[in-house]
Amino acid sequence: MSAPVLILDGLTKSYGALCATRDVSLQVAAGEIHALIGPNGAGKTTLVRQIYGSETPDSGTIRLCGQTVNHLSVPQRVRRGIGRSFQISNVLMGFTVFENAVIAEAARRGEAFRFLRPAFSDPALVEGAMAILVRVGIEGRAGTRVADLAHGEKRLLELALALAGDPALLLLDEPMAGAGPEETQHMIEIIARLRSDVGILLIEHDMDAVFRLADQVTVLVEGAVIASGEPQAVAADAAVRAAYLGGDDDAEA
Amino acid sequence: MTLFHILVDGLARNRLLVVILAGFALFPIYTGIADLPFWNDLAMRIMILGMAAMGLNLVLGYGGMVSFGHAAFVGIGAYAVGISQFYGLDNGWIHVLISLLACGVLGLVIGFLSLRTTGIYFIMITLAFAQMLYFLFISLEEFGGDDGMSIDRADFMPIDLWEPLRLYYLIWVALLCVSLFLMVIVRSRFGVVLEAIRGNESRVEAMGLVPLRFKITGYVISAMICGLAGTMFASWQEYVSPDIMHWTRSGELMIIIILGGIGTLAGPLLGAVAFLLLEEWLPELMHVVAPEYAENWMIIFGPVLIAVVLFARGGLIGLIRRIGGGGS
Numbered sequence: 001m002s003a004p005v006l007i008l009d010g011l012t013k014s015y016g017a018l019c020a021t022r023d024v025s026l027q028v029a030a031g032e033i034h035a036l037i038g039p040n041g042a043g044k045t046t047l048v049r050q051i052y053g054s055e056t057p058d059s060g061t062i063r064l065c066g067q068t069v070n071h072l073s074v075p076q077r078v079r080r081g082i083g084r085s086f087q088i089s090n091v092l093m094g095f096t097v098f099e100n101a102v103i104a105e106a107a108r109r110g111e112a113f114r115f116l117r118p119a120f121s122d123p124a125l126v127e128g129a130m131a132i133l134v135r136v137g138i139e140g141r142a143g144t145r146v147a148d149l150a151h152g153e154k155r156l157l158e159l160a161l162a163l164a165g166d167p168a169l170l171l172l173d174e175p176m177a178g179a180g181p182e183e184t185q186h187m188i189e190i191i192a193r194l195r196s197d198v199g200i201l202l203i204e205h206d207m208d209a210v211f212r213l214a215d216q217v218t219v220l221v222e223g224a225v226i227a228s229g230e231p232q233a234v235a236a237d238a239a240v241r242a243a244y245l246g247g248d249d250d251a252e253a
Numbered sequence: 254m255t256l257f258h259i260l261v262d263g264l265a266r267n268r269l270l271v272v273i274l275a276g277f278a279l280f281p282i283y284t285g286i287a288d289l290p291f292w293n294d295l296a297m298r299i300m301i302l303g304m305a306a307m308g309l310n311l312v313l314g315y316g317g318m319v320s321f322g323h324a325a326f327v328g329i330g331a332y333a334v335g336i337s338q339f340y341g342l343d344n345g346w347i348h349v350l351i352s353l354l355a356c357g358v359l360g361l362v363i364g365f366l367s368l369r370t371t372g373i374y375f376i377m378i379t380l381a382f383a384q385m386l387y388f389l390f391i392s393l394e395e396f397g398g399d400d401g402m403s404i405d406r407a408d409f410m411p412i413d414l415w416e417p418l419r420l421y422y423l424i425w426v427a428l429l430c431v432s433l434f435l436m437v438i439v440r441s442r443f444g445v446v447l448e449a450i451r452g453n454e455s456r457v458e459a460m461g462l463v464p465l466r467f468k469i470t471g472y473v474i475s476a477m478i479c480g481l482a483g484t485m486f487a488s489w490q491e492y493v494s495p496d497i498m499h500w501t502r503s504g505e506l507m508i509i510i511i512l513g514g515i516g517t518l519a520g521p522l523l524g525a526v527a528f529l530l531l532e533e534w535l536p537e538l539m540h541v542v543a544p545e546y547a548e549n550w551m552i553i554f555g556p557v558l559i560a561v562v563l564f565a566r567g568g569l570i571g572l573i574r575r576i577g578g579g580g581s
Contacts (some may be wrong), residue, residue, distance in 0.1 A: 078461035090456045092449045096523055098308070106442045107460035117254055118440040165461055225288070 001058035003066070003239075004038075005031050005081070005168045005199035011048060011060035013223075016140040020046040021057065028169060028199040028216075033191070035202045035210045035231075038220035039243075044203045045087065047220065048171050051201070052084050053077045065168050079110075083167030087174045089154045091146050097157055098142040104164035132238065134192055136160045152183030159190065170200045176209055188212060211235070219243075263436040270432060273526070277425055282417055293421055294489075295533060300428045301485050303525030306509040307431055307518075308478025313507065314516030315450030316471045318368070321376045321503050322383025326356045326476040328498030330483020332390065334494045335402045339395075345407030345414075345488070352480040360476025364469045380500060384420065390495040401494025404487045416490065425486045428522075431478050435502040436518055438474070447471050450518075512561055514570025523569050531557065534551055 013021040020043045028034040036044050037101040049055040051062055053074040061068050069077050078084075086114050092100045102120055105128040107110040118123065133139040135154045141149065148159065155175060162170060175191065176184045188209050194200065209218065211231050218228040219240050227237045234240055254262075264271050277300060284292045305327050312318040332354035334345075342348075355395045367378040391399050414420045438444050450457050450464045457464050487493050496502075505528075513524020535550040546552070565572040 054423075073463075074458045075461050075463045084459050086455075088458075089455060090459070093452050093457055095449065099445070101441075103445055103457075106446070106458050107457075107462050108545060112442050112446050112462055113470075114442045115438050115444075116441055117259065118444045119442040120440075122310070122442075150485075160457065161460070 005065055007061075007063040008047075008051070009061045009063070011047070011050060011057045011062065012056070013046060013055065013057045017034045021050065022221050024060070024220070024223070024225055024229060025223065026218050028201050029117070029201045030168065031185075031196055032203055032215045033195055033200045034202060034212050035214035036211060036218050036220060037204065037207075041222075042084065042220040043223040044220055045072060045173060046223075048084075048173055048201070048203060051169075053080060057160050067181065075201075077169075078165060081168035082171060083162040083165055083169070085155075085158045085173060085175055085187060086122050087177055087203075089156060089158050091161060093146050096143055096145050097133065097138060097149070098129060100146065100161060101132040101142075101164065102126070104132060104161050107127045107147045132160050132164045135163055137224040152186070155183070155187065156181055156190070157161040159187075163194070166196055170198045172200060172202045172204075174203055174205060176204060176206050186210065255570075260433060263433075263440065263483055267436060267518050268569070270436070270522070271307070272374060273522050274425075274429060274432060279420055291543070292417070295529065297421055297424050297489050298494055299525045299529045300424050300513075301482050302430050302506070302509065302529065303491060303522040304428050304485070305479045305482035306506050306513070306521035306525055308475045308482065309506050310517075310521045311435060311439070311475040311478070311513065312446075312468075312471050313510055315444065315521070316447045316468060318468060318472065319507075320379045320472070320475075321500070321507070322363075322379035322381075322476045323475070323479050323500050323506055325383035326479035327483040327486065327502070328386065328390065328493070329355050330361060330480035330493070331404075331490075331493040332396065332483075332573070333480070334407055334484050334487035335404045336396060338405060340403070343405070343408045347411035348407050348487075349481065349484050352484045353477045356476045356480030356483075357473050360473040361469065364472035365475075368468050368472065376399055380426035380503070381500060381538065383503060384500060385501070387495050387498040390498065394452040397494065401492060402491075403492050406488050406491060407484075420488060423498050424489065427481055427485055431481065432518070432522075433479075439518065443467065443470065462516065475525065479560055510568075512558060512568055514568035517567075517570045519567055520570045521565060527569055539562050 004027040008024055008026050011021050011024040026046060031245050038044055046055060050057045053072060062070055064077065064082065071115060071154055076078060092103065099120055102125050105125045106119060130139055133142055136159050138153055138156045138160065145164055146154065176187055179187060184206060191213055202213065217231045217234040218227065219226050219234060221243045227234050227240045227244055258268060280296050284290060289432055307529050309320065309323045312320050330352040333355055333515045337351055361380045363379065367382065370378060390396065396402050403474055406420065408425060412419050412423060414423065433524045446457060446462060447467050450467055454464050509524040509528045510521045512527055513522065514520025520549060535553055536547055539547040559567060
């Protein structure tokens with residue numbers, strides 16, 4: 001297995017008396033899908049927010065591609081290789097799918113702060129923008145306004161934007177949320193194809209998706225890691241079965 | 254794509270702007286023939302207010318930053334002329350330079366301090382800064398304090414502003430420059446990112462961009478455009494007082510933008526035309542219809558504004574587009 005793109009070491013975060021993240025250590029390797037699961041309120045999104053930079057941990061270190069990024073802002077971390085898809089679709093409303101990709105492409109190239117040429121007809125951006133859309137297969141909807149997209153298409157655009165900056169680490173916060181069975185299937189296939197390019201930290205409630213995609217699974221309960229390892233081993237873990245999968249021996253994994 | 258192509262392409266996409274600018278360019282021919290010099294004066298006022306509104310629209314409409322203090326920049330632009338003349342500096346080109354510089358620096362400072370907040374806090378902070386400047390100029394007895402200071406029409410060598418219509422066309426050229434400049438930047442990468450920030454700041458951040466950088470830049474540009482409008486205003490009115498910076502003036506600029514069409518290029522200009530014509534004609538109309546209420550013409554003005562905001566979505570521009578069948 002290749003070098004880890006993300007190493008968390010002893011990450012801890014409290015809000016007053018509530019401990020949202022307790023001494024969490026984990027690694028995500030390049031080319032690996034690492035699923036983060038746990039019941040609602042387990043602190044999964046809080047953990048992702050600390051990795052992403054929108055929350056600051058109280059203690060512990062976050063290393064991205066070998067470098068500590070604790071002190072860096074969100075845009076700085078993104079430029080160092082983090083891509084994120086949000087739980088609730090977070091695309092640029094009021095623009096078309098293509099225009100979303102053009103802006104992402106301008107940002108990826110570090111050339112967004114320019115004042116002269118019209119952005120959406122700039123040949124320097126058009127090609128790269130289309131490539132961003134092709135990766136998730138929504139180039140056919142390029143001219144559609146985001147507001148007119150179906151839910152599943154919006155999720156795909158969300159994923160496309162997260163991928164646009166060629167990240168080393170992809171944070172996927174419930175990419176299948178609200179998607180129908182077919183859309184979920186499609187999304188699973190796309191994420192599986194991404195595996196070779198990036199390290200992926202995947203938060204997902206759909207256990208079928210988790211067990212089909214994940215190389216590693218970490219289970220978070222009340223902010224702490226209670227189990228981590230290969231999916232089959234984690235599924236068989238007694239503590240996980242007790243805390244998460246229902247606490248009842250007959251529960252199906 | 255050369256600058257020439259960018260401009261031609263932009264003008265082709267903004268025909269309404271072209272029509273309005275051409276209208277202002279030709280208007281003095283009409284007033285000359287019809288012998289209505291007063292209307293030139295009104296047209297100059299419309300162009301100046303329209304220019305300031307276009308400047309504010311960059312942050313208000315495109316950037317989604319509700320700045321409630323932009324009259325302060327118009328005032329600083331006008332005082333830049335008055336104060337320069339007070340110290341014996343008569344060259345109008347230098348006034349423009351000083352005004353752009355002062356408004357740029359001031360916009361940078363105010364933007365830097367206030368753009369960390371959003372929503373109602375941002376509105377209040379920008380209002381507070383503008384009121385601070387308003388009271389500062391009231392307290393500056395040296396520059397006339399409350400009474401303001403009279404200004405000589407600036408010396409724009411080699412243009413002699415005392416020749417008929419020279420001031421008119423100076424203002425027109427300034428408006429043209431502002432229009433072309435805004436036309437280019439709102440379609441540029443900077444412009445579309447600014448618009449993206451209005452809709453979704455967190456996605457822009459997730460793309461690795463620093464929203465604050467774009468917002469401050471937009472704020473500074475808009476402050477400088479308002480400053481330029483202020484220098485023109487000084488030569489037009491030949492007088493400046495703190496009244497120009499009063500918060501109701503900031504409100505007026507916002508009303509003009511909403512009336513004309515927020516977040517559109519020509520909207521603020523169209524709004525200025527409509528706003529000042531209504532202000533001009535309504536009292537006269539009231540004189541004819543109900544003379545005893547003539548001074549209460551705002552009773553009509555207010556509801557008209559509310560009706561436009563409520564029923565003409567997208568302001569007058571939205572109305573024109575729907576009538577023209579343009580759809581979007």
